[in-house]
Amino acid sequence: MVSILRSNQPIAWLIVPATGLFWFLLAIWRTDTAFLSLGIQAIGSLTIASMAHRVYVRYGFVERGDPALAWLSMVLLLMLMPQETLASAARSWLALLLLLAAVDQILQVHRQTSTSGLQFRSGALASLSTMLEPLHFGFVLAMLIVLSISRPFIFREWSMMVIGLVWGIAIAEAVSAFGPDWGVTIRETSETLNLQGYRTRWISPHFTRLWLIVLSVWGGGILLREKTKVSLRAHTTRTHLLILFWVSLLLASLIQPTYIPFVTDDIRIAFRGQSYGTLDKFLAVGAAFGIVGLVPQTRRHHGFTAMADTFRLLVILGSLLILFMPSL
Numbered sequence: 001m002v003s004i005l006r007s008n009q010p011i012a013w014l015i016v017p018a019t020g021l022f023w024f025l026l027a028i029w030r031t032d033t034a035f036l037s038l039g040i041q042a043i044g045s046l047t048i049a050s051m052a053h054r055v056y057v058r059y060g061f062v063e064r065g066d067p068a069l070a071w072l073s074m075v076l077l078l079m080l081m082p083q084e085t086l087a088s089a090a091r092s093w094l095a096l097l098l099l100l101a102a103v104d105q106i107l108q109v110h111r112q113t114s115t116s117g118l119q120f121r122s123g124a125l126a127s128l129s130t131m132l133e134p135l136h137f138g139f140v141l142a143m144l145i146v147l148s149i150s151r152p153f154i155f156r157e158w159s160m161m162v163i164g165l166v167w168g169i170a171i172a173e174a175v176s177a178f179g180p181d182w183g184v185t186i187r188e189t190s191e192t193l194n195l196q197g198y199r200t201r202w203i204s205p206h207f208t209r210l211w212l213i214v215l216s217v218w219g220g221g222i223l224l225r226e227k228t229k230v231s232l233r234a235h236t237t238r239t240h241l242l243i244l245f246w247v248s249l250l251l252a253s254l255i256q257p258t259y260i261p262f263v264t265d266d267i268r269i270a271f272r273g274q275s276y277g278t279l280d281k282f283l284a285v286g287a288a289f290g291i292v293g294l295v296p297q298t299r300r301h302h303g304f305t306a307m308a309d310t311f312r313l314l315v316i317l318g319s320l321l322i323l324f325m326p327s328l
Helices: 010-030 033-060 068-079 084-109 116-132 134-150 155-176 182-196 206-229 232-254 265-294 304-323
Strands: none
Touching: 010 033, 010 116, 010 232, 033 265, 068 116, 068 265, 068 304, 084 116, 084 206, 084 232, 084 265, 116 134, 134 155, 134 232, 134 265, 182 206, 206 232, 206 265, 206 304, 232 265, 265 304
């Protein structure tokens, strides 16, 4: 298992689409979910896993590229997947893709002479993602934190980022003027989630989310402690990615749209259903960037280190089996 996940051979990456295909066939056999819905979920998960893999290998997160992060993202996305309507699924997948595209832009600012274009694009992509899924709003703050610690204050660069944020909001508002009735879409999403969602799980979904966060913090701590073993570029990339995802997830989990004043109970319930579905997809990708630190490296260890590697791998696999075990 470790040899496959930590291999840098292109054929090893086939474990990711193979996992998606296995899930797709199993879901067709064991559930009554519509074929189109399953197809959208499988393709969406593979697309997001591919984008996460690009971020993972392009900026030195690891010494050599491997499919570990893509596989973890794919598995968590499929296992945390809520049942959704077509419109809500398309919106949430697009929002998550735009958010990862913004991450890709932000990580390029490392040691650049000028980042005006990068900051404009990152701001625009972040605002578009937030307009599609409001729970992504914390990413804007996380982006500001990362840019403030990685770049000196240059008025032109920061003003371009602000312009990008405003430009993204303007584009989203212009498109929404000709788009669907989002209120109806949200209510449909809530009804689907409440009827077909997490009730078949053996473990509470709230405990599942909490445990994945614990695993992510554990793995992220291991990654950050390896500062002296990796290059400055790798350590910077790891730090920035963990800030981006952890700050965003913290704010998304603390501020639920359930408490919006001056709305009816039906809309409040609908937003709660939407927020949990969005939060789970976001959590799947964000947690994977920390949990990947628990996957042992292929270099041979002996004694206590080898035992620790084996223990961490067993924790990951055991967690995936237990947390997502269906109730009988």
